[in-house]
Amino acid sequence: MSKLFIKTFGCQMNEYDSSKMADVLKASHGYEVTSDPEAADLLLFNTCSVREKAQEKVFSELGKWKEWKEAKPGRVIGVGGCVASQEGEALAKRARIVDLVFGPQTLHRLPQLLEQTRSTHRPAVDIRFPEIEKFDNLPEPRAEGPSAFVSIMEGCSKYCTFCIVPYTRGEEMSRPLDDVLAEVSSLLDQGVREITLLGQNVNAYRGAMAGDGGTCDLALLIHILARFDTLGRIRFTTSHPAEFSDSLIEAYAEPKLASGVHLPVQSGSDRILGMMKRGYTQAQYLDKIRRLRQARPDLALSSDFIIGFPSETEEDFEQTMAMIEEARVDAAYSFIYSARPGTPAANLRDNISLEVKQQRLERLQTRIRQIGDEYARSLIGTTQKVLVEKTARNPGQLSGKTPCNRPLNFDGPASLIGQFVNIQVAEVLTNSLRGRLLGSAE
Ligand code: SAM
Ligand code: F3S
DSSP: OOEEEEEEOSOHHHHHHHHHHHHHHHHHHOOEEOSOGGGOSEEEEEEOOSSHHHHHHHHHHHHTTHHHHHHSTTOEEEEEHHHHHHHTHHHHHHSTTOOEEEOTTOGGGHHHHHHHHHHHSSOEEEOOOOTTHHHHTSOOOOOOSSEEEEEOEEOOOOOOTTOOHHHHHOSOEEOOHHHHHHHHHHHHHTTOOEEEEEOTTGGGOOEEOTTTOOEEOHHHHHHHHHTOTTOOEEEEEOOOGGGOOHHHHHGGGSTTBOSEEEOOOBOSOHHHHHHHTOSOOHHHHHHHHHHHHHHOTTOEEEEEEEEOOTTOOHHHHHHHHHHHHHHTOOEEEEEEOOOOTTSGGGGSOOOSOHHHHHHHHHHHHHHHHHHHHHHHHHTTTOEEEEEEEEEOSSTTEEEEEOTTSOEEEEEOOGGGTTSEEEEEEEEEOSSSEEEEEEEEOO
C-alpha cells in the first residue's frame, strides 16, 4: 500500500485541508497516512504565507528532501496551501524537486494532478479558485475522535492592508447550508459530540438556504446546529470584529455555544486600525466585548495582534496595552508585522527598529500571560463541563477542554472518552489545568 506523509504549517484551516487531502488520496489511490517520512511515497507540504518566516520555512524544508526523493524512484513531492497559491509555476522552477503545486481551493484535484505528473514527467500545477467546487468533490468526512472541524466558508474579502490571505485563498465563499448540515450529521453519526466551525472569517458566513432562496448567517447556523440532540458543544474560529453582529452576540444565550471567543483585534490604536483597513475603532471593539460579557459573564477572550505596523508610535502601542486591560484579553497570537509582497501595506516605509518591535511584543505578551494566569486561577474550585477527548500523556489521566478552550487533565477511565463530564478545577499548570472528576454531565 502506498504511503502518504503530510507536513502542515499555519492555521486550523490548513489542518482541516490536510485531513481532506488524506481523505481524497485514500479514496482515489488507497494512500495510507504515515508519520514517518522515510516510509512515504508521496510527501505533501501544506504551506502558510501569512508571514515571511512561515514562507521561508517551506523553502528550507524543501531543500532537505532532495536526497529523500532520489533514494527511491517514483517518489513524489507536492506543495499546497498559500505559498503554492502565491507562487504557482515559479515554485516548481525555484524548487526543482517539486512535482505538484496546488492551492487551498484545488486540493480535491490531487488525484488528477498526480496522474498528470506521472504521465508527463513534468510538474502539475493548479492554483485556481473554482467556485466552491472543492466541497462537492470531497469524500464523506471521517471522524477522528469526539471533536471535529467543519469548514463552512473559504477565503476572505476584507483585504486588510497587511494581509496576503485574500490573494492566496480567494474571496469569501460560503458553503450552502444543506451541505454543512449533511457534513455535521455524518460526523454526529460517527460519534462526534463537538463541532468547531471553521473559516478565515467564519462570521462572514452567508450560506444559501434551499427552498426560499434566503441566506443563513453564523448566528442562525448556531441555532440550527444546537437542535441536534447529540451535539453537545459548538465552537467557531476565526472571526472578524466588524462581522460580529448583534444576532451573533445574542446567540451566546445558547448554552451549547462555548464561552471561549477568539476575536482578532490587531491593534488598540484607531489610527493604526484605520491604516490597516480593519473597519472598526477601539471603542467599537470594546463595546462588542462588553455586550458579549453581558450575554455570557464567564466569557474568555483571545485575540491576534500585529506589533510594529509601519509608523506605530509609542502612543499607538500604549493604546493597545490599555485596550487589553479593558477587554481582559487572556490569550493571544501576537507577531511582529511582516511585510507581504503585493499587499498595500508593503509600500509603507517600515520605520521602526527591530529592537523596539521586540520590546513592544515582549511587553504585550508578558501582560497577556499575566491576565491569562489570573483568569486560569479564577477557575480554581469551579465546575467545568468538559468533553473527554483522549487519554492524556500521563498514564491513567484523560484530557479535554473547558468551554473557554483551556486544556484540562484529570484521572478517569478511558471508557469516558466521547462523553461530557463535570470536572472541578484544582490546579493551574503552565499550559493546562488539572481537575477532579465529579461525574457525568450527560
Ligand atoms: N479573520 C481574522 C481577522 O479578523 O483578523 C484573521 C485571519 S489572519 C489569516 C490570521 C492572523 O495572521 C491575523 O489575525 C494577523 O494577526 C496575522 N497576520 C496576517 N498578516 C500578517 C502580517 N503581514 N504580519 C504579521 N501578522 C499577520
Ligand atoms: Fe486577513 Fe484581514 Fe481577512 S487579517 S484573513 S484580510 S480579515
